[in-house]
Amino acid sequence: MxxxxxxxxxxxxxxxxxxxxxxxMYIDRHLIHEVTSPQAFEGLRLANRMPWRKQSILATVxxxxxxxxxxxxxEGIDDSIAREQVITLDKNCxxxxxxxxxxxxxxxxxxxxxxxxxxATLPGMTIVCGDSHTSTHGAFGALAHGIGTSEVEHVLATxxxxxxxxxxxxxxxxxxxxxxxxxxxxxLALIRQIGTAxxxxxxxxxxxxxxxxLSVEGRMTICNMSIEAGARAGLMGxxxxxxxxxxxxxFSPVGKQWNDAVDVWLSLNSDVGATYDKEIVVEINxxxxxxxxxTNPEMVVSIDxxxxxxxxMSYEKAETAQRALQYMGLEPGVAMKDLExxxxxxxxxxxxxxxxxxxVAAIVEGRRxxxxxxxxxxxxxxxxxxxxxEAEGLDEIVKAAGFEWRDPGCSMCLAMNDDRLYxxxxxxxxxxxxxxxxxxxxGRTHLVSPATAAASAIQGRLADVREYL
Amino acid sequence: MTxxxxxxxxxxxxxxxxxxxxxxxxxxxxxxxxxxxxxxxxGENLFDAWRFLDEGYIGKTDRQENPKFVLNYPQYHDAxxxxxxxxxGCGSSREHAVWALLQYGFRCVIAPSFADIFYNNSLNNGLLxxxxxxxxxxxxxxxxxxxxxxxxxxxxxxxxxxxxxxxxIGFTIDPNxxxxLLEGLDEIALTLKHASxxxxxxxxxxxRMHWLFSSR
Numbered sequence: 001m002x003x004x005x006x007x008x009x010x011x012x013x014x015x016x017x018x019x020x021x022x023x024x025m026y027i028d029r030h031l032i033h034e035v036t037s038p039q040a041f042e043g044l045r046l047a048n049r050m051p052w053r054k055q056s057i058l059a060t061v062x063x064x065x066x067x068x069x070x071x072x073x074x075e076g077i078d079d080s081i082a083r084e085q086v087i088t089l090d091k092n093c094x095x096x097x098x099x100x101x102x103x104x105x106x107x108x109x110x111x112x113x114x115x116x117x118x119x120a121t122l123p124g125m126t127i128v129c130g131d132s133h134t135s136t137h138g139a140f141g142a143l144a145h146g147i148g149t150s151e152v153e154h155v156l157a158t159x160x161x162x163x164x165x166x167x168x169x170x171x172x173x174x175x176x177x178x179x180x181x182x183x184x185x186x187x188l189a190l191i192r193q194i195g196t197a198x199x200x201x202x203x204x205x206x207x208x209x210x211x212x213x214l215s216v217e218g219r220m221t222i223c224n225m226s227i228e229a230g231a232r233a234g235l236m237g238x239x240x241x242x243x244x245x246x247x248x249x250x251f252s253p254v255g256k257q258w259n260d261a262v263d264v265w266l267s268l269n270s271d272v273g274a275t276y277d278k279e280i281v282v283e284i285n286x287x288x289x290x291x292x293x294x295t296n297p298e299m300v301v302s303i304d305x306x307x308x309x310x311x312x313m314s315y316e317k318a319e320t321a322q323r324a325l326q327y328m329g330l331e332p333g334v335a336m337k338d339l340e341x342x343x344x345x346x347x348x349x350x351x352x353x354x355x356x357x358x359x360v361a362a363i364v365e366g367r368r369x370x371x372x373x374x375x376x377x378x379x380x381x382x383x384x385x386x387x388x389x390e391a392e393g394l395d396e397i398v399k400a401a402g403f404e405w406r407d408p409g410c411s412m413c414l415a416m417n418d419d420r421l422y423x424x425x426x427x428x429x430x431x432x433x434x435x436x437x438x439x440x441x442x443g444r445t446h447l448v449s450p451a452t453a454a455a456s457a458i459q460g461r462l463a464d465v466r467e468y469l
Numbered sequence: 470m471t472x473x474x475x476x477x478x479x480x481x482x483x484x485x486x487x488x489x490x491x492x493x494x495x496x497x498x499x500x501x502x503x504x505x506x507x508x509x510x511x512g513e514n515l516f517d518a519w520r521f522l523d524e525g526y527i528g529k530t531d532r533q534e535n536p537k538f539v540l541n542y543p544q545y546h547d548a549x550x551x552x553x554x555x556x557x558g559c560g561s562s563r564e565h566a567v568w569a570l571l572q573y574g575f576r577c578v579i580a581p582s583f584a585d586i587f588y589n590n591s592l593n594n595g596l597l598x599x600x601x602x603x604x605x606x607x608x609x610x611x612x613x614x615x616x617x618x619x620x621x622x623x624x625x626x627x628x629x630x631x632x633x634x635x636x637x638i639g640f641t642i643d644p645n646x647x648x649x650l651l652e653g654l655d656e657i658a659l660t661l662k663h664a665s666x667x668x669x670x671x672x673x674x675x676x677r678m679h680w681l682f683s684s685r
Contacts, residue, residue, distance in 0.1 A: 012674075012677070012678070013674075015663070015666060015667055015670045016663065016666050016670070018659055018660060018662075018663060019659065019662060019663075020645045020648055020649055020654075020659060021644070021645035021648075022645045022646070022649075024660060024663065024667070026667070026670055026671070026674060028678075028681050035503050035504075035563075036562070036563065036564070038506035039506065039507065039508045039564075042506070042508075047657070049657070052667075053671075055682075063503075064503075064504055079504070081504040081505065081527055082504050084504075084506060085504050085505075085506055088506050122680075122681070124678065125681065130562060130564075131561075131562055132560065132561050132562040132586060146562040146586055147562060147586065147589075148562055148563075148564035148567070148586060148589060148590035148593065149508075149564040149565075149590075150564060150590065150593035150594065150656065151589065151590075151593065153657065154656055154657050154660065157657045157660075157661070158657060158660040158661060158664075158667065159667060159671070160660055160667060162656065162660065164643065196491055196556060196559055197491075197555065197556040197559065197582060197584070200556070200582065200584065200585060201585060227560075228560075230556065230559065230584060230585070232585050253680035253683075257679065257680040257683065258680070260679070260680065261678075261680045264677070264678060296491050296493070296559075316490060316554075320489070320490055320491065323489075414495075414500045414561075415500060416500045416501065416503065416504065423524075433493075433495065433560060433561075435493045435495040435496065435560060436495070436496060436518065437495065437496075437499055437518045438495050438500075441499075441518060441524040442518075442524075
């Protein structure tokens with residue numbers, strides 16, 4: 001029988017059925033961070049349990065740490081509750097001898113940037129993390145699920161995840177990506193098309209030449225937002241681009257092991273004629289840069305469109321849209337490009353890698369951010385991304401343009417630290433969620449690509465990056 | 470008290486009509502409350518940005534309730550069943566959302582569909598997610614509005630929802646998950662009963678994909 005990539009990884013990791021009939025999937029890599037792990041370790045302690053295979057775990061700190069004044073490390077975190085959370089992760093990792101990139105480590109960063117960058121994310125793996133954007137790692141042909149804290153504890157204790165088998169969904173991006181349009185625009189276009197619950201219960205496999213032509217970083221951007229379409233995971237095929245990316249990374253296998261691994265990896269790609277439960281095509285030949293207008297990631301239009309009119313929608317959608325417009329302070333019919341901004345955020349596990357920062361620098365070089373902006377941030381995804389950007393002089397370019405150049409972390413993607421929007425501030429953000437209050441109480445988020453965010457910073461309003469090509 | 474491994478057999482309670490689709494976990498429990506390293510204390514900040522007019526933070530007292538928010542209507546103060554629209558619990562994987570709902574006093578959420586991670590998190594904590602058809606959910610909304618309040622009984626054993634004003638509604642749930650909720654079993658203990666199988670699997674896996682074990 002012809003199998004999909006998902007079918008093959010599932011089969012390779014299927015341990016068996018429990019007495020109660022539920023199925024166990026073996027987990028190869030467990031990524032942890034400070035927010036969703038403390039209660040799991042506490043649970044282990046209370047039950048006198050130990051981690052099953054601590055070599056499978058990689059930890060870093062990202063969500064609640066500040067992105068400036070980091071020289072004092074943990075002690076320098078002003079927020080005492082956040083500080084305790086970081087100290088707790090420090091302690092848990094020390095106690096269980098877990099490999100941990102702490103605040104002082106140059107490899108520290110957003111967990112979904114760090115894993116791939118280290119080669120800790122490999123094809124054919126099963127990966128979990130107590131974070132919904134774990135789907136990012138699917139770009140490597142790895143089956144990666146975001147899980148809750150009880151499941152984090154379960155995986156720590158048993159190395160298995162209780163999982164019912166997902167359905168297969170195939171998404172083909174058909175056509176050639178126009179200039180100025182990026183992976184971020186592709187995934188926003190998909191979510192706009194199928195909705196935030198469009199892939200519930202499914203693992204999405206992204207296919208098509210346009211996907212194969214993307215860099216590994218672009219692929220991560222797409223897989224990252226699979227969860228925003230409701231998917232359990234996103235996946236992409238295993239190819240030479242991926243091998244070239246992985247070879248020589250610190251955690252990647254070497255020598256004979258590398259050769260053995262490559263043989264197995266290449267056998268995992270979906271068979272010709274494999275069947276999917278659902279198939280979607282997204283036409284991208286004429287795709288324009290995408291921008292969200294509302295309060296969930298399916299509320300998206302092209303940059304040259306206007307704010308949609310709820311009157312033209314179905315009853316249920318209209319009500320939600322009306323509420324979203326009110327929250328966002330928008331009127332139907334206004335051109336997206338007329339929306340003035342207060343802040344720019346370039347960062348997050350979606351778009352804080354070196355190529356993202358390069359694309360921003362290319363646009364802002366020799367220009368200045370508009371004077372109406374309160375702030376514009378570039379927050380690199382990891383210490384190594386930051387180093388690389390500095391080696392290329394990108395930090396000088398964005399700083400000269402008026403951006404703040406911060407230390408790595410999740411930052412204003414979810415505003416757990418002090419990087420945030422204030423009430424009614426409007427922001428062009430390269431992050432992944434435009435939910436109410438996500439970037440700060442009553443803040444207004446427009447999700448865009450890094451290039452669009454850069455162009456918008458220059459104009460002080462949502463801008464069409466194609467004008468800069 | 471820990472909210473873990475709660476049993477669910479049957480529950481009788483008042484329904485609050487939460488007439489919104491795509492309620493995300495950022496709304497259920499906003500990020501500023503995720504800094505806690507405990508499993509408890511989240512109930513008072515459930516739906517914080519909607520329930521209160523002022524911006525909340527951990528430990529803030531003297532809050533200004535938003536009288537227009539449905540949970541604050543006097544008739545729903547003691548509701549324990551949340552009736553919502555499709556794709557409930559989408560977004561972030563934060564289990565804190567489920568803890569917040571339970572600790573506020575909810576035992577059950579009824580909706581036409583749930584986001585996958587939220588659904589699993591609910592089952593792992595004894596918050597019963599009941600999936601009904603759009604039409605059945607519409608009926609429950611209508612009855613709640615018509616009667617000002619609606620009290621129903623949800624029986625996981627018989628998989629039925631009953632109530633004075635209502636024709637009995639059957640619901641389905643994965644039979645294995647149902648059993649575990651009925652018995653309130655410890656998920657990890659159940660899996661560890663298969664420890665030798667996991668070890669055996671691991672041995673074979675180590676042969677098939679040895680680089681996963683010998684590299685770092």
